[in-house]
Amino acid sequence: MRAARYYDRKDIRIEEIDEPQLKPGHVAIDVAWCGICGTDLHEYLEGPIFVPAHGHPHPISGESAPVTLGHEFSGTVTAVADDVSDLTSGQKVVVEPYIIREDVEVKPGVDYQLSPDMNFIGLGGRGGGLSEKIVVERRWVHPIADHVPLDHAALIEPLAVGHHAFVRSGGKAGGVAVVGGAGPIGLLTAAVLKAEGLTVFISELSEARKAKARETGVADEVFDPREVDVAAEVRRRTDGRGADVGFECSSVPVVLDMLLDAVRPAGVIVNVSIWGHKPAVDMPKLVLKEIALLGTIGYANDHRRVIELVEDGKIDLGPFITGRIGLDGLVSEGFEQLINNNEQHVKIIVDPRA
Amino acid sequence: MRAARYYDRKDIRIEEIDEPQLKPGHVAIDVAWCGICGTDLHEYLEGPIFVPAHGHPHPISGESAPVTLGHEFSGTVTAVADDVSDLTSGQKVVVEPYIIREDVEVKPGVDYQLSPDMNFIGLGGRGGGLSEKIVVERRWVHPIADHVPLDHAALIEPLAVGHHAFVRSGGKAGGVAVVGGAGPIGLLTAAVLKAEGLTVFISELSEARKAKARETGVADEVFDPREVDVAAEVRRRTDGRGADVGFECSSVPVVLDMLLDAVRPAGVIVNVSIWGHKPAVDMPKLVLKEIALLGTIGYANDHRRVIELVEDGKIDLGPFITGRIGLDGLVSEGFEQLINNNEQHVKIIVDPRA
Numbered sequence: 205m206r207a208a209r210y211y212d213r214k215d216i217r218i219e220e221i222d223e224p225q226l227k228p229g230h231v232a233i234d235v236a237w238c239g240i241c242g243t244d245l246h247e248y249l250e251g252p253i254f255v256p257a258h259g260h261p262h263p264i265s266g267e268s269a270p271v272t273l274g275h276e277f278s279g280t281v282t283a284v285a286d287d288v289s290d291l292t293s294g295q296k297v298v299v300e301p302y303i304i305r306e307d308v309e310v311k312p313g314v315d316y317q318l319s320p321d322m323n324f325i326g327l328g329g330r331g332g333g334l335s336e337k338i339v340v341e342r343r344w345v346h347p348i349a350d351h352v353p354l355d356h357a358a359l360i361e362p363l364a365v366g367h368h369a370f371v372r373s374g375g376k377a378g379g380v381a382v383v384g385g386a387g388p389i390g391l392l393t394a395a396v397l398k399a400e401g402l403t404v405f406i407s408e409l410s411e412a413r414k415a416k417a418r419e420t421g422v423a424d425e426v427f428d429p430r431e432v433d434v435a436a437e438v439r440r441r442t443d444g445r446g447a448d449v450g451f452e453c454s455s456v457p458v459v460l461d462m463l464l465d466a467v468r469p470a471g472v473i474v475n476v477s478i479w480g481h482k483p484a485v486d487m488p489k490l491v492l493k494e495i496a497l498l499g500t501i502g503y504a505n506d507h508r509r510v511i512e513l514v515e516d517g518k519i520d521l522g523p524f525i526t527g528r529i530g531l532d533g534l535v536s537e538g539f540e541q542l543i544n545n546n547e548q549h550v551k552i553i554v555d556p557r558a
Numbered sequence: 559m560r561a562a563r564y565y566d567r568k569d570i571r572i573e574e575i576d577e578p579q580l581k582p583g584h585v586a587i588d589v590a591w592c593g594i595c596g597t598d599l600h601e602y603l604e605g606p607i608f609v610p611a612h613g614h615p616h617p618i619s620g621e622s623a624p625v626t627l628g629h630e631f632s633g634t635v636t637a638v639a640d641d642v643s644d645l646t647s648g649q650k651v652v653v654e655p656y657i658i659r660e661d662v663e664v665k666p667g668v669d670y671q672l673s674p675d676m677n678f679i680g681l682g683g684r685g686g687g688l689s690e691k692i693v694v695e696r697r698w699v700h701p702i703a704d705h706v707p708l709d710h711a712a713l714i715e716p717l718a719v720g721h722h723a724f725v726r727s728g729g730k731a732g733g734v735a736v737v738g739g740a741g742p743i744g745l746l747t748a749a750v751l752k753a754e755g756l757t758v759f760i761s762e763l764s765e766a767r768k769a770k771a772r773e774t775g776v777a778d779e780v781f782d783p784r785e786v787d788v789a790a791e792v793r794r795r796t797d798g799r800g801a802d803v804g805f806e807c808s809s810v811p812v813v814l815d816m817l818l819d820a821v822r823p824a825g826v827i828v829n830v831s832i833w834g835h836k837p838a839v840d841m842p843k844l845v846l847k848e849i850a851l852l853g854t855i856g857y858a859n860d861h862r863r864v865i866e867l868v869e870d871g872k873i874d875l876g877p878f879i880t881g882r883i884g885l886d887g888l889v890s891e892g893f894e895q896l897i898n899n900n901e902q903h904v905k906i907i908v909d910p911r912a
Contacts, residue, residue: 318823318848372848469672475841484836487829490853494672494726497851499844 206556207335208534209270210247210255216273216539218531224331224339231291231345232283233299236354237528237553238326238333239276240538241362242388246478247273247327248539254327263321264303267329274554275301275326277333278348278357288342296352298360299333300344300507301325310343317368317502324502333358334531336556346507349515355528356514356521358553359392363519364503364510366393369476370400372500373449377401382438382447382466385454386413386426388550389476391524393451394422396510399518405447407434407462412547420523429458435465442468451476457483464489472496524550530558560910561689562888563624566612567605570627570893572885578685578693585645585699586637587653590708591882591907592680592687593630594892595716596742600832601627601681602893608681617675618657621683628908629655629680631687632702632711642696650706652714653687654698654861655679664697671722671856678856687712688885690910700861703869709882710868710875712907713746717873718857718864720747723830724754726854727803731755736792736801736820739808740767740780742904743830745878747805748776750864753872759801761788761816766901774877783812789819796822805830811837818843826850878904884912 207221226232247255256268281295291297303323308316316322326332331339348357366389375381381397383390386408394417397404406423408414409430417426425441427434438447446468452460455477463473464486473495490497513519526549529537538552561575580586601609610622635649645651657677662670670676679694680686702711720743729735735751737744740762748771751758760777762768763784771780779795781788792801800822806814809831817827818840827849844851867873880903883891892906 315824315848470669475845477841478845479841482838482840485839485851486836487831487833487853490851491829491832491855492853494669494853494855496853497839497844499841499846499848499850501845501848 205336206531207272207332208274208531210252210273211270212258213251214248216248216535218534221272221335223337226283226285226339228285228287229342230285230339231281231288231342232337232339233279233297233345234282234337235277235279235333235335235556237278237358237555238274239358239362239551239553240542241276242478243327244273245539245542249543254323256328262303262323262328264305264323265329271327271329272332272335273326274333274335275324276358276361278354278360291342291345291347296348296350296354296357297345298348298357298507298511299325299340300346300364300503301361302344303328303330312505315504317504334534334554334556346511348511352514355525355553359521359524359551360507360510360514362388362551363392363396363514363521364506365389365476366396367506367510368503369393369451369474369500370396371506372498373451373472373474375400375402375449379403379448380442381405381449381451382407382463383423383451383453384459384463385452385456385477386410386417387453388524390451390453391417391420391422391550393453393476395420395519396513398422399513405438407459410547416550429462434462438466446471448472449474453477455479461486464495467493467495469493472498474498474500476500525553526550527552529554531556559690560885561626561686562628562885564601564606564609564627565624568602570602570889572888575626575689577691580637580639580693582639582641583696584639584693585635585642585696586691586693587633587651587699588636588691589631589633589687589689589910591632591712591909592628593712593716593905593907594896595630596832597681598627599893599896603897608677610682616657616677616682618659618677619683625681625683626686626689627680628687628689629678630712630715632708632714633692645696645699645701650702650704650708650711651699652702652711652861652865653679653694654700654718654857655715656698657682657684666859669858671858688888688908688910700865702865706868709879709907713875713878713905714861714864714868716742716905717746717750717868717875718860719743719830720750721860721864722857723747723805723828723854724750725860726852727805727826727828729754729756729803733757733802734796735759735803735805736761736788736817737805737807738813738817739810739831740764740771741807742878744805744807745771745774745776745904747807747830749774749873750867752776753867759792761813764901770904783816788816792820800825802826803828807831809833815840818849821847821849823847826852828852828854830854879907880904881906883908885910
């Protein structure tokens with residue numbers, strides 16, 4: 205079968221590889237669509253980061269580069285192992301793409317995303333969504349209702365990232381959220397917040413991204429920090445109080461500063477973005493307002509709720525898909541497009557059979 | 559009566575002023591001892607900060623410089639207003655030195671320390687502990703048992719700062735804490751943590767402070783970061799897990815870095831220190847371990863528990879008193895000593911009658 209394989213920085217190859225074999229406790233899936241993630245771009249431009257470099261096998265997967273890429277994918281079950289009784293061929297599914305030690309329990313209340321040597325399918329080994337087929341441990345396979353289109357479903361993984369950030373924030377329906385940055389993760393985080401009943405303000409500079417934030421309806425207001433003092437505007441619309449929760453989705457220091465101003469005393473800021481450097485943090489503000497600045501990584505026990513939000517039509521993922529390509533175009537029409545023309549895009553999805 | 563009055567940066571005067579008059583809802587107190595706080599030093603060297611500059615009255619107190627200094631004090635009740643029935647003359651007390659709006663409720667569950675325009679008695683007006691007498695609203699006066707020496711009691715206020723940081727952290731008896739820095743607040747925070755049943759590791763460079771941390775018994779181990787990799791040492795002593803909670807009490811960037819390394823995944827770091835600049839924060843570490851970095855300011859509903867810890871002998875505040883001076887020596891023997899010889903001192907307390 206064909207697969208996109210990461211060899212090294214700027215070296216991704218579309219190759220013919222062996223089909224994965226079904227084994228006990230596992231599920232065989234025909235991949236339908238796989239999204240390209242910012243993490244994939246980081247691996248391409250600056251990696252290997254999550255990918256275990258050639259000759260340095262990952263302690264859980266035992267694999268190192270080359271590995272198959274792709275961790276945001278949907279598909280259809282084609283076979284299940286004899287010991288898997290609760291999934292059947294033909295079912296639509298998405299994958300929670302973790303590589304996590306066997307002995308780590310995956311259940312509510314367990315922060316399995318923080319377990320030692322955690323990595324992701326499609327980065328740390330175990331195949332990936334940028335190939336025609338994949339075999340995945342049963343515990344990471346989540347069925348979805350038939351009426352959810354498989355192209356939309358490819359976005360459930362990044363949506364789960366936004367949901368996890370929301371859960372981390374402690375935000376509640378009726379509360380007020382500020383999202384700094386309307387890139388893919390900012391928009392999907394906003395979509396979760398809106399669906400969960402919060403009032404959502406977005407701060408964004410880019411015209412294309414502002415338009416997308418407005419068009420998708422994920423924000424009650426979209427502010428341009430060149431036009432308004434976003435924090436002052438948020439306070440004005442909250443009777444001087446400030447937002448309950450803030451989400452840093454931009455990796456831009458002034459956005460973090462804005463959030464420290466925009467949230468209320470005892471407010472929470474969740475850092476969802478990936479920083480290439482160590483930003484200066486205004487500690488006096490964090491101190492005087494007793495703000496909590498929280499890290500968030502991946503998801504844990506988020507997929508069930510996210511799938512429900514999509515199945516119930518509370519989040520329409522269609523408008524976030526801005527490109528559909530085949531596997532051969534992965535680098536030229538996918539990665540390069542997202543790198544050079546990133547404001548025009550939210551999510552480019554790949555059909556590994558095309 | 560005599561009082562230490564803050565006029566401006568580097569301009570503190572010991573003067574004769576009128577005695578404060580008792581009024582409804584208030585309590586008259588003869589001050590016994592008043593500690594000098596790091597905040598006072600900041601006002602002296604770089605202020606006015608909390609002190610309302612001359613001609614810029616504080617919105618609640620209505621006062622501006624000159625104001626009487628001193629917010630860490632103990633004393634004896636000499637008179638109570640007719641409408642105060644639960645305190646009597648002769649009772650030993652400490653003051654929770656807040657200036658907070660009348661309409662803000664002061665009760666458990668309310669973050670009254672975060673209410674608008676919050677300031678402190680002894681900084682924002684309403685007299686101070688660096689004077690012979692003070693009249694204080696009943697709600698800020700906390701009785702203490704007769705067996706608690708009044709010199710020790712002057713340290714209850716900074717101890718409440720440490721207690722509030724502990725409460726913010728969510729730390730629990732049986733847990734493991736790392737305290738970065740063994741200055742006054744680091745030591746008193748460690749004292750609370752130890753009394754509340756946590757294992758306490760302290761990181762400190764200064765020989766004098768290391769000695770004090772050891773002598774006071776507030777730490778299970780004191781590490782010198784020049785001698786050991788503190789984070790690695792903490793992990794080694796926690797079966798590789800890391801500390802549950804960390805406390806930044808140094809305003810030193812490498813200490814914050816150490817804490818990000820030393821706490822476990824999903825750990826909490828409370829920033830107790832005052833930063834003169836915006837430190838660079840290692841966001842990738844905060845993200846990958848889902849660390850919570852929390853601000854803390856002052857205290858709220860902490861005094862009752864702190865007084866109990868002192869009354870029950872679980873914390874002995876005596877060893878933290880490293881100097882006793884009179885009001886006339888405030889600048890030369892107090893402030894200048896703490897500025898130029900700070901490693902030798904924890905807390906210098908002032909007898910405003912001497």
